[in-house]
Amino acid sequence: MTEDEHREGIKGMANPGRYGIERIAYLLMRLTGLGLLGYFIAHVYETSNILRGRMGWDDFLAMTQTTEGHIFLVLVIGMCVFHTGNGIRIMLGHGGVGVGQPARPDYPYEPASQNYRHKIGIYSSIVLAAVAMMYGMAVMFGE
Amino acid sequence: MAQVSSIADEQASTPLSSPKSILLRISKFNPKLDESSKFMEFTVPYQKWTTVLEAILDVKKHFDHSVAVRYSCRQATCGSCGMMINGKPKLACFTKISELDSDVVTVEPMNNFPVIRDLTVGFEKLFAKHQKIQPYLIRDDSELESDEREFLQSPEEVEQYIQFANCIKCGLCNSACPTMATDSSFVGPQALAQAYRYVADSRDKGKDTRLNIIDESHGIWRCHFAGSCSQVCPKGVDPAMGIQFLRGYLLGFRS
Numbered sequence A: 001m002t003e004d005e006h007r008e009g010i011k012g013m014a015n016p017g018r019y020g021i022e023r024i025a026y027l028l029m030r031l032t033g034l035g036l037l038g039y040f041i042a043h044v045y046e047t048s049n050i051l052r053g054r055m056g057w058d059d060f061l062a063m064t065q066t067t068e069g070h071i072f073l074v075l076v077i078g079m080c081v082f083h084t085g086n087g088i089r090i091m092l093g094h095g096g097v098g099v100g101q102p103a104r105p106d107y108p109y110e111p112a113s114q115n116y117r118h119k120i121g122i123y124s125s126i127v128l129a130a131v132a133m134m135y136g137m138a139v140m141f142g143e
Numbered sequence B: 001m002a003q004v005s006s007i008a009d010e011q012a013s014t015p016l017s018s019p020k021s022i023l024l025r026i027s028k029f030n031p032k033l034d035e036s037s038k039f040m041e042f043t044v045p046y047q048k049w050t051t052v053l054e055a056i057l058d059v060k061k062h063f064d065h066s067v068a069v070r071y072s073c074r075q076a077t078c079g080s081c082g083m084m085i086n087g088k089p090k091l092a093c094f095t096k097i098s099e100l101d102s103d104v105v106t107v108e109p110m111n112n113f114p115v116i117r118d119l120t121v122g123f124e125k126l127f128a129k130h131q132k133i134q135p136y137l138i139r140d141d142s143e144l145e146s147d148e149r150e151f152l153q154s155p156e157e158v159e160q161y162i163q164f165a166n167c168i169k170c171g172l173c174n175s176a177c178p179t180m181a182t183d184s185s186f187v188g189p190q191a192l193a194q195a196y197r198y199v200a201d202s203r204d205k206g207k208d209t210r211l212n213i214i215d216e217s218h219g220i221w222r223c224h225f226a227g228s229c230s231q232v233c234p235k236g237v238d239p240a241m242g243i244q245f246l247r248g249y250l251l252g253f254r255s
Helices: A009-013 A021-065 A067-094 A116-141 B052-062 B124-132 B155-159 B172-176 B188-199 B207-214 B228-232 B239-251
Strands: B021-028 B038-045 B082-085 B088-091 B104-108 B115-117
Touching: A021 A067, A021 A116, A021 B228, A067 A116, A067 B239, B021 B052, B038 B052, B052 B104, B082 B172, B088 B172, B088 B228, B124 B188, B172 B188, B172 B228, B188 B207, B188 B228, B188 B239, B207 B239, B228 B239
Parallel strands: B021 B104
Antiparallel strands: B021 B038, B082 B088, B082 B104
16 A cells, blocks of 8 residues: 555554444454354364264364363354344345435434444344353353 | 744634633645654644634644645535544534544544645545546436426425435545545445436436446445445435445345
């Protein structure tokens, strides 16, 4: 990047502090997407261990039965639930659903597209992800 | 740091008898001479109604006339004085210091625009992208014959696009957009909102042409509905809404 362009770059894209919950949801969506992609690649690698026979499969699977493995899976559960819930909200928004209707704006110009429906969608996704993570922890650590 | 004590009361936009003052930090940078930007700091008095632009102009008048700032109308109509004010893109003429709730006001050039000098940025790319989406009515009979009337619209048809016609091309939306922060080729919320403005106009017949223009790799699909563009728009244009409606056309949700 040249100084001439004066772009914020990744740092600006990832800075969630300035524009409210919508920008935080944007950042979480990127992070959970990358996390799930990483999990998908790891999952393919993990299941490919079946080619090493039963012993090899059991050895690799044992890694997920450790405390670190459980924490990793709890994070995957949280990422999956948030990405799904927020993804549905965004897909509906991308189709123009729930983003309000054009109207003559009045000061102080609250944007109709950033309405309570979308905020509820974001907070619900976060709460659902937290609940799913707690349930996952109860199942994995409660044995 | 400069002090205000030498300014005569009658010279300043804000009377120096004002009990309140802020530390105004102005980014100074000349790409042709400087390697990096630096901040100049000034103590500026203000009243309840003093805008950031007025404070900057006071600094220009009394302390450092070399501060480069673009402005014209001083009433949020021309879109010239967009800048980063305490980290968020705003119009300097439309931002009162008293509303910032801070003793320190930091002004920098808008992000995602090339810096010309200090607070002044280049708009060439913004205007090029604006022109790219063909911001005018497209129809075969656009030239009226002498005995014809104007293209009539109902009030309901006007409501469909009038909000988006408020755009003053200040560039704040492009500065706040997280995609613009990393993708210099992205067409940007300003141009996309204007594409919707004309697509939604009942007099226009160029919908397919415009949808083809924005349906490209650095076009509308790079928008991820972060909504920051709408939050910073000083005219209530709500580019995020227009972009989602445009995408609705492309996805088949709208016709």
